[in-house]
Amino acid sequence: MNKIHICYLVSSLCNEGPVNVMYNIIQYIDFSKFEVSIITLIPEKKNSRLQEFKQFPIHIYQLAPNTKLSPIKLFQVLKQKVIEINPDELHSHCARSLYLMCFLPKKFKRVYTIHIYPGLQQQIMYGKLKGNIVIALNNFFTKRCDLPIGCAESVGELYKQYKGWNILSIPNGSSLPIWQYNEQEKQTLKKELGLKENIKYFIFIGRFSKEKNPDILVEAFNKITSNNIGIIMLGQGPMWDELNKIKNRNIIMPGFTTRVYDYLKASDYYISASDVEGLANTILESMSVGLPMLLSDIPSHQEVLANIRDTQTGYIINHKNPQDIIHKIEKIINLDSNTIRNCIQNLYLQKYTAQIMSESYQQAYIQLLKQ
Incomplete structure (x- = not known):
């Protein structure tokens, strides 16, 4: 049986929520069934987890290791790299990678983890006018994914309530062990x-x-x-x-x-x-x-x-x-x-363990290809 090749797209491997979710998925992935690549889009920050990711048997491609690329140049380099590695599925974990992913050839199945329902956060980050534009863009591109996945059951419920969309929900998980109180x-x-x-x-x-x-x-x-x-x-x-x-x-x-x-x-x-x-x-x-x-x-x-x-x-x-x-x-x-x-x-x-979350994602990857 050929391995399923998953290529994760993310801005960088900084120590933040979406990257930590991605790390936990990969940490428990069955490498006998899956081949894994990661493509990053901007230079790493001081709190990068790059060295931790390198400990996995995966491929990491940094499109802009030192200097940010213009959006057009970034897309050109990304498209070339994706065609070169030829994955079965692309999995985006941030808005930047979501937008770019949706312009790539449709033969690559598109997965997107929705780490927060688009709304108030975007308005706080960008101001009300620009925030509403970002919200509209997020919804536009999310709708064009083959498999959008909410990071909590409540995210799926919000999409159902406000957009009428049925979104698969896979709750986030942590890899910390249970502490026996002492x-x-x-x-x-x-x-x-x-x-x-x-x-x-x-x-x-x-x-x-x-x-x-x-x-x-x-x-x-x-x-x-x-x-x-x-x-x-x-x-x-x-x-x-x-x-x-x-x-x-x-x-x-x-x-x-x-x-x-x-x-x-x-x-x-x-x-x-x-x-x-x-x-x-x-x-x-x-x-x-x-x-x-x-x-x-x-x-x-x-x-x-x-x-x-x-x-x-x-x-x-x-x-x-x-x-x-x-x-x-x-x-x-x-x-x-x-x-x-x-x-x-x-x-x-x-x-809410990372292993349960990862196993759910792996099943979702398999089901997506069967469809």
């Missing part, structure tokens, strides 16, 4: 990371940008009167410097770190105030540790909490209202963490 290890990590022993810590992981609402979290935790509640805010972004100036002593802002898993194990609760998310890897990573969750009122967050019906594992917050966040903090700290931990970790193993 209080001694937790306290050792807290000491290593400069955290206080007697504080219950919430953890926020993400970019310090408008759509993530880190300012509202800082405002809420600045208002908390208890000295036994704090928050760890991992990440960087345009709002970091200003928020770092106004935070209180129980708000910890380490910036960028490679020790996310250790910070998760040292934490007690996960919190997200995002306006938009597809299915954030950080939620899935927190589930491997079994952290109770405070989540903003958006579809992907509702989806995760709805998957556990018999046990209260967290609460939806009004993420624009600091007082509601404080109220939900007061409620969640009274829940039984041991029971919650077991429920969340069981759901993670059943639905």
Whole structure:
């Protein structure tokens, strides 16, 4: 049996959500059935995972390793390379590669992972006018793919509700192992990371940008009167410097770190105030540790909490209202963490591991060729 050749298209291999999803697909792919290539379109950033990808038995082609190419030149080089390697299927993971992919010869089956339903995020990133143009382009090119795939069930539901399209959904998955709770290890990590022993810590992981609402979290935790509640805010972004100036002593802002898993194990609760998310890897990573969750009122967050019906594992917050966040903090700290931990970790193993995600993608690739 000939192997199915999958060629992934992505702007670069930077350490960000879509690339991490792609990495997890490849990490668990059956190389006896699939041949894998990756084509990148722009120079790598400082946080590139290129060397990690090179450890797989795959081919990586960098079309612009040093300098960005003009759109026309980039398409010409891309078309030439795709025809040269002649894959069975192309799989796009970003808007740039989606647009270019749809102009390539139709003999190559086109797969596109939709990492977030196009809407508010594009308006925040580009402004309302330009954002609406980007949204229209995303929808136009997504419709022309042979197999668009939503990164969460809620993404498929949004397309059905607003566009009338039936989109296959394959939830994102994390490759982190289940952490077997150990209080001694937790306290050792807290000491290593400069955290206080007697504080219950919430953890926020993400970019310090408008759509993530880190300012509202800082405002809420600045208002908390208890000295036994704090928050760890991992990440960087345009709002970091200003928020770092106004935070209180129980708000910890380490910036960028490679020790996310250790910070998760040292934490007690996960919190997200995002306006938009597809299915954030950080939620899935927190589930491997079994952290109770405070989540903003958006579809992907509702989806995760709805998957556990018999046990209260967290609460939806009004993420624009600091007082509601404080109220939900007061409620969640009274829940039984041991029971919650077991429920969340069981759901993670059943639905949100990288291996489950990868196997679902592999089946989708096979079915697409059969069609």
